[in-house]
Amino acid sequence: MKQPLPSQQSESRRVSLWHSLLFLFTTVLFPVLAFAQAPNLVLQPATADFGFIGKGGDSALTARVLNYNPMPATVSAGYLHSCAVAADGTVKCWGLNNYNQLGDGTTTQRSTANPVADITTAKQVASGAYHSCALLADRSVQCWGNNANGELGDGTTTQRSKPVSVSGINNATAISVGERFSCALLADETVKCWGRNPSGQLGDGTTTQRITPVSVQGLTDVLSLSVGSDHACAVTRDNGAVKCWGQNAYGQLGNGTKTNSNVPVVVSGLSNAIAVSAGQLRSCAIELGGSAKCWGNNEHGAIGDSTSTERLTPTQVTGLTSGVTVIDTGRRHTCAVVNGGAKCWGYNAYGVVGDGTTTGRNAPVDVSGLTSGISDIDVESFADASHTCATTTAGGIKCWGYNDYNQLGDGTATQRTAPVE
Numbered sequence: 055m056k057q058p059l060p061s062q063q064s065e066s067r068r069v070s071l072w073h074s075l076l077f078l079f080t081t082v083l084f085p086v087l088a089f090a091q092a093p094n095l096v097l098q099p100a101t102a103d104f105g106f107i108g109k110g111g112d113s114a115l116t117a118r119v120l121n122y123n124p125m126p127a128t129v130s131a132g133y134l135h136s137c138a139v140a141a142d143g144t145v146k147c148w149g150l151n152n153y154n155q156l157g158d159g160t161t162t163q164r165s166t167a168n169p170v171a172d173i174t175t176a177k178q179v180a181s182g183a184y185h186s187c188a189l190l191a192d193r194s195v196q197c198w199g200n201n202a203n204g205e206l207g208d209g210t211t212t213q214r215s216k217p218v219s220v221s222g223i224n225n226a227t228a229i230s231v232g233e234r235f236s237c238a239l240l241a242d243e244t245v246k247c248w249g250r251n252p253s254g255q256l257g258d259g260t261t262t263q264r265i266t267p268v269s270v271q272g273l274t275d276v277l278s279l280s281v282g283s284d285h286a287c288a289v290t291r292d293n294g295a296v297k298c299w300g301q302n303a304y305g306q307l308g309n310g311t312k313t314n315s316n317v318p319v320v321v322s323g324l325s326n327a328i329a330v331s332a333g334q335l336r337s338c339a340i341e342l343g344g345s346a347k348c349w350g351n352n353e354h355g356a357i358g359d360s361t362s363t364e365r366l367t368p369t370q371v372t373g374l375t376s377g378v379t380v381i382d383t384g385r386r387h388t389c390a391v392v393n394g395g396a397k398c399w400g401y402n403a404y405g406v407v408g409d410g411t412t413t414g415r416n417a418p419v420d421v422s423g424l425t426s427g428i429s430d431i432d433v434e435s436f437a438d439a440s441h442t443c444a445t446t447t448a449g450g451i452k453c454w455g456y457n458d459y460n461q462l463g464d465g466t467a468t469q470r471t472a473p474v475e
Contacts, residue, residue, distance in 0.1 A: 129451070131443055132181025133233075133436035134459040138167065145170040145179050145188050150459040153184035154215035155199035161215075165460035170198065171216040182231035183283075183436045188217065189229045195220040195238055203234045204265030205249035211265060220248070221266040230281035233334075233436055237281050238267065245270040245279055245288065253284045254316025255300030261316060271317045273297065282306070282332030283385070283435060288318070289339075294326040296339055304335045305366035306350035312366065321349070322367045333383035333435050339368065346374040346381050346390055354386045355416025356400030362416060371399075372417040384433035384440055389421075396421035396428045396444050405471030406433075406442050406455035412471060422472040424452065434461075450475055 129138045135149030135156060146167035147156040154161060157170035175191040185199030185206060196217035197206040204211055207220035223246065226238040235249030235256060246267035247256040254261050257270035275291035285300030285307060297318035298307040305312055308321035326342040336350025336357060347368035348357040355362050358371040371390075380391035387400030387407060397418035398407040405412055408421035421444070430445040434455075441455035441462055452473035453462040460467055464474045 129432065129443070129445070130179050130181040130186070131432050131434040131441065131461070132186060132231075133183040133434065134461055135181060135186075136443075136461055136463070137170070137179045137181045137186050139176045139179050139188070143173070143175045143177075143191070145173045145176045145186075147181075147186065148463065149461045153200035154213060155181070155184050155186055157186060157198035157215070157217055159215045163459060165465060166463070173217055178229055180229045180231045180236075182236070183233040185231065185234075185236075187220070187229050187231055187236055189226055189238075193224055193226050193241070195223045195226050195229055197231075197236060200234075203250035203263055205231070205234050205236050207236060207248040207265070207267055209266050223267055228279070230279055230286075232281040232286065233283040235281070235284075237270075237279060237286060239276055239279050243274060243276045243291075245273055245276055247281075247286070250284075251316075253301035253314045255284050255286060257286065257299040257316065257318055259317050270299070273318050278329065280330050280332040280337075282337065283334035285332055285337075287321070287330045287332045287337050287339075289327050289330050294328060294342065296321040296324050296327045296330050298332070298337060304351035305364060306332070306336050308337060308349045308367055310366050324368045329381065331381050331383045333388070333433070334385040336383055336388075338371075338381045338383045338388060340378050340381055344376045344378045346371040346378040348383065348388065351386075354401035354414050356383065356386050356388050358388060358399040358417055360417045374418060380429075380431055382431055382433040384435040384442075387433065387440070387442075389431045389433050389442055389444075390418065391428050391431050391444075392418070394426050394428055394447075396424040396431055398442065404440065404456040404469055406440050408442060408454040408472055410472045421454075424473055444473065 137147040148164045148167050151161050151163050158168050159171050176188045178189040180187050187197040198214045198217045201211050201213050208218045209221050225241040228239040230237050237247040248264045248267045251261050251263050258268040259271045277289045279288045287298040299315050299318045302314045309319045310322050327339045329340040331338045338348040349365045349368045352362050352364050359369045360372045377393040378390050389398040399415040399418045402412050402414045409419045410422045427447045428444050429447045432443050434440040443453040452475045454470045454473045457469050
């Protein structure tokens with residue numbers, strides 16, 4: 055879950071900044087991106103017609119905040135699979151397909167981008183653990199893959215090998231999916247969620263599984279939303295206050311407790327937030343001015359405060375007091391774009407930090423070869439064996455980390471400790 059702040063970009067990606075009513079408004083003109091190892095896949099430029107939701111699980115907080123109408127992500131890294139919106143409005147996915155999460159009508163693993171069936175007008179895609187969803191031009195939502203918990207929102211628990219419509223959603227402006235649940239930001243700035251709910255991650259005041267969308271209680275004036283594994287967070291109009299709900303075993307709700315909440319609670323000591331990222335075990339936010347703060351699980355230093363101490367409220371990331379334009383946190387590591395370069399920290403057994411080693415880091419380090427020219431970064435949120443991808447201002451995508459299921463898109467199944475294209 056990540057959202058850009060001002061930085062100097064190439065001519066194809068200009069960002070302008072102004073401040074009004076304590077909020078940051080930015081305009082981002084996205085380049086057309088060509089995906090590595092998929093020469094026929096040209097990503098769809100984001101448009102201002104749709105809002106933005108970041109992943110925790112999916113994610114990606116690449117957006118703008120202009121009149122509280124951020125832009126949607128077009129690439130999403132799920133658990134062992136990834137998806138992208140192509141320039142022609144189709145969706146293409148690759149990687150693991152054991153639960154039909156690639157949406158092509160099969161369970162065949164794909165090492166290159168493969169079309170999702172029957173989608174031609176997609177504006178955004180979001181990938182979870184074993185399912186994915188797409189926001190269409192008519193503001194409806196379609197999902198596919200595993201549905202054991204109702205995460206497809208079609209009123210059943212039947213696994214789907216091709217996209218099905220989410221019941222009752224016809225005014226969505228953005229989507230985000232978690233491990234086994236999904237959410238949509240609506241045009242009236244409210245949120246609806248559906249699927250698994252044992253920790254209250256649907257935010258409807260219960261822990262009841264829902265196979266069709268339900269409203270998140272008491273949540274209005276939402277600017278952006280990020281869904282993590284079993285919790286979610288939103289930035290609101292209320293002076294940039296952040297509210298979170300769901301699982302809180304590691305303090306990832308940021309309210310100073312470790313008690314789950316089935317309705318949104320205010321994150322303590324955080325205001326003027328312009329972006330939020332909900333991962334699996336923690337959350338992070340960017341404040342006005344480009345400072346990054348994180349809270350929750352810190353076992354492998356993924357909060358980035360140079361310790362491994364669990365934090366129940368927002369804590370400053372070491373060295374990132376300004377210049378942060380994107381932040382995304384996963385299961386045990388976190389990455390950010392800082393002054394145009396990529397930095398990561400936390401668990402690194404599979405090289406997901408991208409510094410050419412497998413040494414864990416409790417403070418940000420530069421990603422090898424990506425110290426400039428980076429516009430976006432996306433962290434897979436569901437497993438220790440995860441991967442990370444970054445988008446360059448020149449229009450390329452580079453990935454690193456775990457690769458047993460071809461999720462790096464480099465035509466191999468070789469683990470990478472530094473970026474490959």
